[in-house]
Amino acid sequence: MIKLYGYDLSGNTYKVKLLLHLLNLEYQFVGLDVKNKQHKTNDYLKLNPRGEFPALEDGKVVVWDSQAILVYLAQKYGAELNVNHWYPANAEDMAYITQWLTVANGEIFNFLGKARSRIKFGYECDLQLAQTQGKALLEWINKHLSKRIWLATNNASIADIACYPYIALCEEGNISLEGYPFIDAWFQKIQSLNGYISMQGIKDR
DSSP states (O other): OEEEEEOTTOHHHHHHHHHHHHTTOOEEEEEOOTTTTGGGSHHHHHHOTTOOSOEEEETTEEEESHHHHHHHHIIIIIHHTTOGGGSOSSHHHHHHHHHHHHHIIIIIIIIIIHHHHHHHHOOOSOHHHHHHHHHHHHHHHHHHHTTOSSSSSSSOOHHHHHHHHHHHTGGGGTOOOTTOHHHHHHHHHHHTSTTOOOOTTOOOO
8 A cells, every 4th residue: 555644735745645646546645743743753754864745655665755756656657557648758758847847846846835835834935035936937837838738748747746736826825826827727737637636725727
């Protein structure tokens, strides 16, 4: 049985949950007591030495970092289920998807994610800078999506799953999603996928 360790209000945890549901995989969710810093305990650090979440346990395999977990699930179970579009095994698509995994871990998390974390959880950051950079990022992504349906390839991929949560949650960081029609259309495509699940803070489109 796959075990996913994480926090329900974490966008990084949610993206892994989302792919598990899209792949129709059975798993056990182990919610972490973040307020009491369960993710910093010795037991959890054996799973994720960075003391962050999520972490995935699949038999003897343990993977941490949400982007790495998406790659693992898409490669292992996508191939088994004959749904290779999540992370196709060709150099061009893999490169394009990896570009967006980097954006998800970089600009999206550092601008949109941190603005949300400052307002929703009280974490320290330069809120005005995060919001300003976040709006510029949304404009760039909206322009990119004006010429295509999905972020990286001609089909839904883990690039879309990786980037979706903190964009869809950015209004919790007081960053408006108004005026980005191509992002909105992309939201609708993701939410129409068979097996899609939402999370608190994400609006139906």
